[in-house]
Amino acid sequence: MSDLLLVSADNTTYNIERAVKRIGSIDAAATDMWDGLAVNAAVLLYRKTMSEELKEALIAKAGEFVKEEVVEVKDIDCVEYTSAPCILYESYRITGQDKYKEKAVTLEKSDAYMGMAFDMMHETMFGGKEHYHAITVKFAGLSDRERKTDIEKAMFMEALIDTIAAIDQPVYELYRSLVDIFRTELKKLTAQGEYTRGVHDTEYTLLKDAKAELVLAYAIKKACDMKVVLAEKYECIADCIYNRYQETDCAYTINYAQRI
Amino acid sequence: MNIELVAKTSRNVCIELKGCGKYYTDKEKYDIFINGQYELSTNKVITSIYGLLPNTDYDIEVREGNVVNGDKGVIKVKTDREFVTLNVRDFGAYGNGEHDDTLAIQTAIMACPKEGRVLVPEGVYKITTLFLKSDLTLELAKNATLSAFTERERFGILPGMIQSYDEEDEYNLGTWEGNPLDCFTGIITGLNVENVVITGEGTIDGCASFDNWWKNPKVRNIAWRPRLVFISHCKNVTLHGITVTNSPSWTLHPYFTENIRFIDMKVINPANSHNTDGLDPESCTGVEIAGVYFSVGDDCIAIKSGKIYMGRKHKIPTSNMIVRQSCMRDGHGAVTVGSEIAAGVNNVRIQDCIFLNTDRGLRVKTRRGRGKDSVLDNIVFENIRMDNVMTPFVVNSFYFCDPDGKTEYVACKEPLPVDERTPRIDRLIFRNIECHNCHVAGAYIYGLPEQKIAEVTMENVHIDYAEDAKSGVAAMMLGCDESCRRGIVAANVKKLKLENVKIEGADSEPFELTNVDSVISK
Numbered sequence: 119m120s121d122l123l124l125v126s127a128d129n130t131t132y133n134i135e136r137a138v139k140r141i142g143s144i145d146a147a148a149t150d151m152w153d154g155l156a157v158n159a160a161v162l163l164y165r166k167t168m169s170e171e172l173k174e175a176l177i178a179k180a181g182e183f184v185k186e187e188v189v190e191v192k193d194i195d196c197v198e199y200t201s202a203p204c205i206l207y208e209s210y211r212i213t214g215q216d217k218y219k220e221k222a223v224t225l226e227k228s229d230a231y232m233g234m235a236f237d238m239m240h241e242t243m244f245g246g247k248e249h250y251h252a253i254t255v256k257f258a259g260l261s262d263r264e265r266k267t268d269i270e271k272a273m274f275m276e277a278l279i280d281t282i283a284a285i286d287q288p289v290y291e292l293y294r295s296l297v298d299i300f301r302t303e304l305k306k307l308t309a310q311g312e313y314t315r316g317v318h319d320t321e322y323t324l325l326k327d328a329k330a331e332l333v334l335a336y337a338i339k340k341a342c343d344m345k346v347v348l349a350e351k352y353e354c355i356a357d358c359i360y361n362r363y364q365e366t367d368c369a370y371t372i373n374y375a376q377r378i
Numbered sequence: 379m380n381i382e383l384v385a386k387t388s389r390n391v392c393i394e395l396k397g398c399g400k401y402y403t404d405k406e407k408y409d410i411f412i413n414g415q416y417e418l419s420t421n422k423v424i425t426s427i428y429g430l431l432p433n434t435d436y437d438i439e440v441r442e443g444n445v446v447n448g449d450k451g452v453i454k455v456k457t458d459r460e461f462v463t464l465n466v467r468d469f470g471a472y473g474n475g476e477h478d479d480t481l482a483i484q485t486a487i488m489a490c491p492k493e494g495r496v497l498v499p500e501g502v503y504k505i506t507t508l509f510l511k512s513d514l515t516l517e518l519a520k521n522a523t524l525s526a527f528t529e530r531e532r533f534g535i536l537p538g539m540i541q542s543y544d545e546e547d548e549y550n551l552g553t554w555e556g557n558p559l560d561c562f563t564g565i566i567t568g569l570n571v572e573n574v575v576i577t578g579e580g581t582i583d584g585c586a587s588f589d590n591w592w593k594n595p596k597v598r599n600i601a602w603r604p605r606l607v608f609i610s611h612c613k614n615v616t617l618h619g620i621t622v623t624n625s626p627s628w629t630l631h632p633y634f635t636e637n638i639r640f641i642d643m644k645v646i647n648p649a650n651s652h653n654t655d656g657l658d659p660e661s662c663t664g665v666e667i668a669g670v671y672f673s674v675g676d677d678c679i680a681i682k683s684g685k686i687y688m689g690r691k692h693k694i695p696t697s698n699m700i701v702r703q704s705c706m707r708d709g710h711g712a713v714t715v716g717s718e719i720a721a722g723v724n725n726v727r728i729q730d731c732i733f734l735n736t737d738r739g740l741r742v743k744t745r746r747g748r749g750k751d752s753v754l755d756n757i758v759f760e761n762i763r764m765d766n767v768m769t770p771f772v773v774n775s776f777y778f779c780d781p782d783g784k785t786e787y788v789a790c791k792e793p794l795p796v797d798e799r800t801p802r803i804d805r806l807i808f809r810n811i812e813c814h815n816c817h818v819a820g821a822y823i824y825g826l827p828e829q830k831i832a833e834v835t836m837e838n839v840h841i842d843y844a845e846d847a848k849s850g851v852a853a854m855m856l857g858c859d860e861s862c863r864r865g866i867v868a869a870n871v872k873k874l875k876l877e878n879v880k881i882e883g884a885d886s887e888p889f890e891l892t893n894v895d896s897v898i899s900k
Contacts, residue, residue: 247781248782248784248785287557288554291687345537347541350543351545
């Protein structure tokens with residue numbers, strides 16, 4: 119095993135080396151949705167393991183984002199998920215250095231739901247939380263609109279759970295409004311899904327598009343960890359989907375809780 | 379002199395010398411005789427007698443001290459029956475100030491039968507959390523101290539909200555400032571228990587300091603800080619006689635509880651400690667506070683009913699509450715209503731009390747956004763003496779709390795539409811109140827322009843000012859500037875009834891009234 123494999127306090131082993139390589143591979147000048155998810159997962163992996171190597175990798179990449187004049191985000195199937203805010207906010211949180219904050223606040227806020235988590239992050243860290251209500255109202259409005267493609271459905275859930283992660287819980291009624299949206303939308307998705315019951319376990323298929331399904335599994339996994347939804351009911355669904363795709367690059371990208 | 383029984387157990391009684399003063403007796407002292415024998419002297423209107431025997435008749439006579447043919451009164455009392463006493467030392471408690479005695483004392487508690495008594499004798503017993511159970515009497519003897527550990531990792535956590543398996547419901551355990559959030563277990567915790575008495579001359583010491591619980595107090599560290607005594611969803615609970623001190627956060631926190639009494643207690647936290655409210659009844663009904671001495675670092679009594687989520691979901695106000703014969707000193711507010719009052723507060727009476735050196739006497743804190751269920755009604759203050767209170771009466775409908783507290787929505791002094799977010803204040807009554815040595819203002823009462831305070835009554839209220847009156851901000855709201863020796867300031871009130879209200883020594887007009895629809899003055 120690589121030297122960079124860590125055993126955390128709960129005896130789960132994480133592949134830090136893989137995460138470090140993935141972060142290193144990101145081109146700060148032009149990122150795409152998978153880069154955004156990889157950054158998101160790496161930040162969560164760092165917070166779970168407190169790995170020095172991963173920390174250095176994140177900060178080094180954040181430094182590249184600071185230097186870039188314009189950070190271009192490529193969309194995939196009309197879906198964007200930007201890397202810059204997450205890595206910049208995390209680097210500011212770790213180091214306290216203003217350069218990361220100064221770059222993060224210059225980034226254009228997205229009107230689309232994909233950008234809401236970063237808006238919420240900004241409000242929590244710097245904005246005095248005054249616009250919490252406006253952001254939650256936006257999400258409530260979005261949940262009523264039909265999302266056409268599988269990747270849009272998945273990314274909506276991903277953006278929503280990241281927004282929930284970013285909001286300060288003591289503003290409880292707003293935190294709960296977002297949690298309730300997530301629970302309602304997840305129930306709809308699982309109600310529409312397909313289940314094949316085996317002898318010992320059940321195979322779940324929630325979306326036809328494999329990549330979209332993986333993103334949805336990632337969002338569900340985070341929701342279970344955050345106790346937004348019942349892990350007892352939903353973690354098995356996420357695990358089933360991961361197990362189906364575990365050899366793919368996308369799975370490695372976003373399975374921050376990957377066990378060796 | 380009329381003597382009334384306030385409370386009793388198998389081993390002690392608590393009596394009240396009716397009409398003899400406010401917290402302290404008007405006369406220097408009274409001597410108490412039990413079955414003709416001198417027992418003790420007292421200068422408190424509500425006094426307890428300890429060391430009695432179970433199931434025994436006593437004649438208790440109270441005589442004015444050092445006075446021949448002075449005032450006196452008699453009461454006959456029979457103490458309660460007692461089945462057994464469980465001495466915690468017999469269950470393995472050391473009481474040496476070092477050994478973790480939590481399990482030993484908890485064992486005694488769980489083993490206590492009906493009509494039994496768990497006795498903590500003299501000694502210092504180190505504990506983390508003790509859980510109460512139904513039908514329990516827990517007695518802390520004189521010089522017995524339950525002394526809490528302060529390493530937070532030793533404490534259990536009460537999760538704020540746990541989703542039910544069918545995903546249709548949820549279970550609330552933890553709470554922090556009106557929201558269902560993870561918190562540490564209280565040093566004394568009661569969850570869903572009934573018929574509990576905690577009594578005695580002993581002490582519960584939270585051992586909080588600026589090196590532990592009071593360090594970075596606004597930051598959640600694993601979970602939110604524990605209360606010293608947390609009584610959640612309980613019925614028929616009495617705390618009597620004990621001293622509670624150095625609380626990690628709010629000291630006494632009854633939560634969604636019915637029929638709870640706090641009798642002849644002392645609640646003491648350093649004046650500079652953070653968030654150490656004395657007693658915060660939250661969404662409770664049937665609350666009695668009698669003969670309690672408060673000296674704390676935040677509000678002495680703060681009456682609450684949750685923030686928006688819990689208020690809207692459960693709609694349980696704090697109601698039917700009486701505070702009497704108590705002394706509130708040194709804190710921010712003597713009796714505060716709010717700011718977490720999303721389910722309202724009603725039928726509250728504060729009488730025969732003294733407020734000393736607090737920032738405010740009565741303090742109401744509310745704001746737009748608390749919700750239409752946030753209705754305050756029938757709050758009565760009667761027979762109160764205040765001394766060196768900065769501003770005796772403050773009603774603030776623009777309290778700038780929470781993340782949006784300083785937004786235009788909260789702060790706007792122009793009328794906004796009344797909607798589901800608008801709180802309401804109905805009747806406030808202040809009667810027979812002496813306020814000496816005030817500083818900032820006699821009263822600062824500010825309602826919402828779109829939903830004015832329905833009725834404020836001031837009868838027989840006397841206000842005078844300290845010679846060296848200090849300036850200050852009367853209410854925590856945008857636009858309230860520092861001032862000194864203002865009179866009665868009232869704005870956005872429908873009916874203001876003034877009868878025999880005297881203001882002596884104000885630097886400004888005695889009455890500054892804005893947008894008050896009707897003033898009835900006698």
